[in-house]
Amino acid sequence: MSRHREYFSTHTFGILPDRYIxxxxxxxxxxxxxxxxxxxxxxxxxxxxxxxxxxGLVLQLGSDYTELAFSKIREKQIETKYILPKNATVGKRYFDLDRKYKANELIAKGLLERRITAKVDVALVINERQACVMFPTANGTTDFNSTFYGEESEFYDWCMDYFQYRWNTAMRYDKSKFRALQ
Structure with missing residues (x-):
């Protein structure tokens, strides 16, 4: 952690449980x-x-990345899980993309699972080889201007374990709580 001392002087660990800290x-x-x-x-x-x-454990779903992910799920038939905060902001095309890519079919096939949680401050994006994590600033807002990224097993396992922890404590998905950008 010594090489990231300056970063963590302006960032926090958010709601990370002690074992992850x-x-x-x-x-x-x-x-x-x-x-x-x-x-x-x-x-x-x-x-x-x-x-x-x-x-993904993310605060928002932008339309470009949502479309890229949906097309990837359809093309490769990959297992996809994401967690959003219960009051998430989604791109204005999110609900259209949900219909276009037939999210309900993907869910029925077991390819897509979604959950919500009260709060997301430490964000993650993970595939089977790579992961990235973003931490909140001192004011509690997740910093999307910087990330830690890697493929090394110790880092990847930390990210995956934290995602699984959050997945297991998350609630049933309810998109009626989301706010769409206009």
Missing amino acids: RDLGALEKSEFVDGITGVLEVWRRIIEGAEDLLY
Whole structure:
């Protein structure tokens, strides 16, 4: 963690349970990506690189990344799970894309599962080989201008374990709570 000391002087661990804070040394095995352009490229790389699974613990679903993920699920028949906060903001085309890509069929086939949670402050995007994690700033807002990204097993396992923990504590999906951007 010493090489990320400056970063964590302006960021917090959010609602991470102690066991994940104790294991944050796994971040040493990741690459720090700074800047929104770099973060968006990491997300695209993870989504496009998905062959077997795609998991997300995110605050929002932008239309471009939602469409990219839906097309990937259809094309590759990959297992996809995502968790959103119960008051998530979604891109204005989200509900149209949900219908276009027949999300209900994907759910029936077991390819798509969705849940909601009270709060997301530590965000994740994961495929079967790569992961990234974003932490909140001192004011509690998730920082999408920087991410830790990697493929090394210790870092990847930390991200996957935290996703599974959040998945197991999340609630049934209810899109009626979401706000669509206009």
